[in-house]
Amino acid sequence: MYHQKYKKNGIHPDDIKGIKDIKKLPFISKDDLRKNYPDKLLPKGYDKNKAYVICTGGTTGKSVSIYTDFYTMGKAAMGFLREMKFYNLKPTKSRFVHIGNFNESRIDKIADEKLSKPLKFVFSVNVLNIDVNTKTKKILEILDKFNPDLIMSYPAVFQHLAYLKKQGIGNNIKPKYLLTGGAMLDNYTKKYVQETFNCPMLNIYQSVEAQGTIANECIHHNWHINTDFYHIEAINDNHELVEMGERGQIVLTRLWGKGTPIIRYTGMDDWVKLTDFKKCECGLETPLIKDGVEGRQKANIVLPNGKVFPPGAFCFIEPILSKNNTYKIKQYQIVQRKLDKIEIYIVIDEKLRDIGVSVDVIKKQIKDIYENKTGPGVEIEIIEVDEIKHPKNANKPAPIVVSHVSQKEGYKVFEQN
Numbered sequence: 001m002y003h004q005k006y007k008k009n010g011i012h013p014d015d016i017k018g019i020k021d022i023k024k025l026p027f028i029s030k031d032d033l034r035k036n037y038p039d040k041l042l043p044k045g046y047d048k049n050k051a052y053v054i055c056t057g058g059t060t061g062k063s064v065s066i067y068t069d070f071y072t073m074g075k076a077a078m079g080f081l082r083e084m085k086f087y088n089l090k091p092t093k094s095r096f097v098h099i100g101n102f103n104e105s106r107i108d109k110i111a112d113e114k115l116s117k118p119l120k121f122v123f124s125v126n127v128l129n130i131d132v133n134t135k136t137k138k139i140l141e142i143l144d145k146f147n148p149d150l151i152m153s154y155p156a157v158f159q160h161l162a163y164l165k166k167q168g169i170g171n172n173i174k175p176k177y178l179l180t181g182g183a184m185l186d187n188y189t190k191k192y193v194q195e196t197f198n199c200p201m202l203n204i205y206q207s208v209e210a211q212g213t214i215a216n217e218c219i220h221h222n223w224h225i226n227t228d229f230y231h232i233e234a235i236n237d238n239h240e241l242v243e244m245g246e247r248g249q250i251v252l253t254r255l256w257g258k259g260t261p262i263i264r265y266t267g268m269d270d271w272v273k274l275t276d277f278k279k280c281e282c283g284l285e286t287p288l289i290k291d292g293v294e295g296r297q298k299a300n301i302v303l304p305n306g307k308v309f310p311p312g313a314f315c316f317i318e319p320i321l322s323k324n325n326t327y328k329i330k331q332y333q334i335v336q337r338k339l340d341k342i343e344i345y346i347v348i349d350e351k352l353r354d355i356g357v358s359v360d361v362i363k364k365q366i367k368d369i370y371e372n373k374t375g376p377g378v379e380i381e382i383i384e385v386d387e388i389k390h391p392k393n394a395n396k397p398a399p400i401v402v403s404h405v406s407q408k409e410g411y412k413v414f415e416q417n
Contacts, residue, residue, distance in 0.1 A: 001033075001036040001040040001041060002261060003044075004040075005026050005028070005032075006025065009025075009026050011024060019231055022231060022253065022264065023241070025263060025264050026264070027251065027264045027265070028262075028263060028265045028266065028267075029265075029267055030064055030266075030267030033065075033066060033267065034064060034065075037064075037065050037066075038053075038065070041066060041067060042259070042260065043258075046259075048067075050069050050070070051067040051068065051069050052067065052068050052069065052110050052114060053066075053067060054066060054106065054107045054110055055106065055208070056208045064208075064209070064267065066209065066260035066262075067259035067260045068107070068110065068257070068258075068259040068260075069258050070114060070115060071257070072211060072256075072257035072258050072259050073110070073114065073115040073211070074115060075256050075257055076111075076211050076257070077115065079212040079213050079226065080212075080213075082226070083179075083213060083216060084096070084150075086216055086218070089149055089150060089176065089177075091126070092126070093126070094126065094149040094150060095146060095147060095148045095149050095150075096126060096127050096148060096150045096151075096152075097128045097129075097130060097143060097146060097148040097150070097151045098127070098128070098129050098130070098151075098152045098153070099130045099131075099134075099139060099151065099152070099153035099154075099157055100129065100130075100131070100132055100152075100153065101131075101132050102129065102131045102132075106208075107208050107211065112129050116129070128142070128146050128148070132153070132157060136157075136160045136161060136164055137164060139157075140161060140165065140170035140173070141170070143161075143170055144169075144170045144172045144173055147172060147173070148173070148175050149177070150175055150176060151175050151177075151178050151179070152178075152180070152181070152204070154180065154182045154183050154397045155183050155184070155185045155186070155189050155190075155193075155397070155400075156183065156189070156331065156397030157397060158178060158180060158189070158193045159189050159330070159331060160331075161193075162192055162193045162196035162197065163330055165196050165197070166196055166327075167351075173197070174197075174198070176199055177199060177200055177201075177202060178193065178194075178197060178201040178202070179201075179202055179203075179204050180201060180202070180203060180204070181203060181204045181205060181206050182206070183399055183400070184293075184311050184399065184400055184401065185201070185203055186315040186317075186318065187315065187318040188315070188317055188318035188332075191318065191322070192327055202216070202217040203223065203292060203293075204216055204217070205289065207252070207268055209252060209254075209262050209267065209268065210230065210252060210254060210262070211254065211257060212226075212229060212254075213226060213229075214252070215289050217292065218280060218282040218284065219282060220281045220282050222280045222282070222288050223288055223289035223290075223292050223293070224280065224282075224288060225274075225286055225287045225289060226286075227286060227287060228255070229255060230252060230253065230254060230255060232250060232251070232253075232272075232274060232289075233250075233251040234246070234248030234250060234251065234272055234273070235248050235249050235251055235266070236248055236249070237249075239266075244275055245273055245275060245290065246273065247271055247272070247273050247294070248271070248272065248273075248274075249269065249270070249271060249272075250268050250271070250272045250293075251264055251265065251266055252264075253265070270293050271293070271294035271300075272289050272290075272293055273290040273291060274287060274289060274290065275290050294311065294313065300403060301314045301342075301401065301405075302339065302403070302405055303339065303340075303375065304340055304377050304378065305375050305377070307375070309373075311399075311400065311401035314334060314401055315400065316366075316369045316370060317329065317332055320369065321362070324356065324361075324362065326355075326356050326357060328348060328349055328352045328353065328355075328356070328359065328362060329346050329347065329349070329362070330347040330348065330349045331346075331347040331387075332344060332346045332347070332388075332400070333345045333388045333398055333399070333401075333402065334400065334401045334402070335402045335404070336402070336403040336404060336405055338405065339378075339405055340377055340378050340379060341378070341379045341381070342370065342374065342379070342380050343381045344366060344367075344370065344381070344382050344383065345383050345384075345385045345388055346366075346382065346383070346384055346385070347384075347386065347387060347388060363382045367382050
């Protein structure tokens with residue numbers, strides 16, 4: 001695939017002398033990977049029998065399949081050891097739990113079977129994998145016995161665990177850190193979980209295509225990019241590079257590993273603002289993802305008046321609940337059905353329903369703040385539900401912000417405004 005793309009664009013290997021020349025190379029999209037799978041996603045001469053197929057979750061459309069191998073997963077594990085050191089944990093002594101997606105062809109399952117199990121004589125005592133589809137109460141029981149120093153999972157999983165822990169289940173679970181990724185972490189979930197587990201909850205930015213951690217959030221809330229593992233760029237809608245500090249769509253290049261190369265890949269759909277090398281109070285000096293990843297491009301909220309909110313900038317519920325000093329809402333989801341209609345689903349903690357400020361007052365305050373933020377002409381509806389289900393076939397918790405407005409509709413709005 002790359003050979004054909006580069007030849008078509010008149011690029012010769014002699015044109016590339018270093019990372020500065022990466023700008024000469026064309027971008028690679030999700031569709032490129034899909035159309036060229038399986039035969040054109042491996043270098044010539046690569047032994048396909050050594051490769052394993054891994055798939056993305058498909059939450060932004062159809063899933064993408066690429067190849068990995070033992071060497072590549074092993075190199076990614078070196079990144080994990082770096083993370084442990086980053087959080088002052090000892091790989092041979094600290095206890096680590098990963099609550100992830102262990103379905104067929106997912107990187108979690110492949111890495112567990114093809115890498116972790118062959119190396120179990122090193123990691124079996126300290127590393128525990130739990131499938132995300134395990135019942136929440138059972139997960140807490142397992143964690144209570146294992147007593148982990150670090151737990152990694154999706155934000156919504158932590159929220160469900162925190163809810164049951166508040167009910168008195170899992171009192172012996174006292175981790176030093178919680179690491180979360182795979183979905184947007186809103187302020188309400190972060191505050192709720194941190195207070196319950198009494199430890200920091202920090203972001204890690206990963207993807208199947210990256211096959212490792214692109215960036216880690218430190219305790220000073222800076223997202224440090226692993227620049228020796230990845231080269232990161234940001235582009236606008238015209239596929240032009242944006243200046244440092246400007247918001248753009250992330251472009252990923254993996255600088256290591258075998259299997260399917262990932263070079264100038266635009267398919268992650270996340271919005272970022274990048275900085276140059278900066279010295280942080282934590283001691284690291286790296287480029288940063290400023291203010292963290294803003295969420296999927298396809299989850300943007302575009303309004304009739306031309307306003308655009310990235311997912312992370314459209315969560316206004318936490319200040320209301322903080323003002324009222326309550327955790328009455330267990331979970332919520334914001335769904336834009338049409339340009340002028342937004343539904344906000346809330347799950348109420350029945351044990352707290354009649355304690356403190358009423359649910360009706362909270363609903364009104366939520367409606368008022370969203371009407372104020374969106375402006376006139378947008379219908380806001382607050383809907384109580386028993387649960388918020390994860391997307392079909394995704395096998396991961398539901399996203400906080402969902403938009404059913406097409407990108408084409410959004411561009412029409414820009415043109416009109």
